[in-house]
Amino acid sequence: MNSQTPDQTTPSTNPADILPDIGTAAPPVDTRPTAHPRNFGSDNWAGVHPEVITAIAEANVGHTPGYGGDPWTQRFRDIMAHHFGPEAQAFPVFNGTGANVLALQSALPRWAAVITAASAHINYDETGAPEKVGGLKIVGAATENGKLTPETITGAIIGRGHEHNAQPLAVSISQSTEWGTTYTPDEIAAIAATAHENDMILHVDGSRLGNAAAHLGVGLGDITTVVGVDILSLGGTKNGLLGAEAVVVLNPDIGHGMRFLRKMNLQLASKMRFLSAQLNALYEGDLWRNSATRSNAMAQHLAHRLAEAAERGRVPGLEIVQKVESNVVFVRMPAEVAARARQTFAFADWPLAKDIVRLMCAFDTTTEDVDALVAAIVGD
Structure with missing residues (x-):
């Protein structure tokens, strides 16, 4: 004897009815390079060396x-x-x-x-x-x-x-x-x-x-x-x-x-x-040294460009707060400046100090990447 009322149904055991359709649930990953531009959030964000x-x-x-x-x-x-x-x-x-x-x-x-x-x-x-x-x-x-x-x-x-x-x-x-x-x-x-x-x-x-x-x-x-x-x-x-x-x-x-x-x-x-x-x-x-030298050099270039902008008064309140001795630049950056730059680039707020951001370079960072970031910070 069927004990179900007319509005009750037996749950389906068919996987096709239970699992989402992968083809329609989410779009495929866009693998075009333009969809994944270089950023300064972390050297972990970079890809793998060829x-x-x-x-x-x-x-x-x-x-x-x-x-x-x-x-x-x-x-x-x-x-x-x-x-x-x-x-x-x-x-x-x-x-x-x-x-x-x-x-x-x-x-x-x-x-x-x-x-x-x-x-x-x-x-x-x-x-x-x-x-x-x-x-x-x-x-x-x-x-x-x-x-x-x-x-x-x-x-x-x-x-x-x-x-x-x-x-x-x-x-x-x-x-x-x-x-x-x-x-x-x-x-x-x-x-x-x-x-x-x-x-x-x-x-x-x-x-x-x-x-x-x-x-x-x-x-x-x-x-x-x-x-x-x-x-x-x-x-x-x-x-x-x-x-x-x-x-x-x-x-x-x-x-x-x-x-x-x-x-x-x-x-x-x-x-x-x-x-x-x-x-x-x-x-x-020499790959380890070449890659590290490249990322270090990009951090030095970034620090130089930002210090130059600060000296000219183009970004009031902008200040490099630590010596640049590796592939990262720590910058005191006004919140409105950081918000403007983040419309184009990703980077991290440094949780150990107020109003400090971390700008991290990677083995594949280029001078063009750095210059574009500086332009976004300056507002050019």
Whole structure:
């Protein structure tokens, strides 16, 4: 006997009746370059360098062992040893936050605290991942320009030996910093000495390590291995990769659990050859330096053009607020000026300071892009 009343219907089990019609629910992605103009929101917004796309395609051949047993990953280890010394151990991972958590977790016990700048990515921009996933306490110290000093570090060492306190066992610096400033080799050496004198390790968040090295005119090892860095998160995505970073262990006395932690932390790629192929394309030759030099130069050009406009009084209230030492320019910009420029270009408000915007250049930024942005800001 049918118990349904006349206005009741049995729900359809036909997928065609349940799922939306993809062809009509949303228009297809417009892949014309004009539909995706260059912007200054982040170097993450940029596409992938053509040489990296080629490297991925060339690695897409036949079958090869997974989880790092492939020749591309072995080649990556050799390239890292060339940059960072024969004792360096390198581990490709998917992303920067994963690299930071994995690096710190592999080197520290669960009761450790990590001293860093308050503006550091591990403190401000990673949704608490080093603490929630890594199980580590982050101690954010106030800085003027995103850079720690030996004095700042010493002042942040509290609770040593007390069971009620997380134990300060690491220092982490960003190179370049979140404020776009760059540590010199001497500054890093002094920080490393302070850390080691206090029985702490030194970690570098090197998501833009290439930009820092290009700005300083030195090699990657000169601002890591040579000056006492113990473990490094090595960037790739912000310098033109599709999605690949790495953890590089420089101190052979730490990081022994990396082989197991990488899997546990969801950072072990099965088809690792495609991560390694990208990293090889970037770091085997000069691509990392050329791309970083280009983005740095565009930031310098942008800063020069904006300073010129400010000096001529064309934009009252416009002011560059940090040294330009990498691929980013921080500008104090009146709200009405920012609103006008955003009719043409995207860029970010900087949440750590009022009326400051961040203008980020990428490996593919051109002088024409910069000049068009300046025109939008000036109102030409």
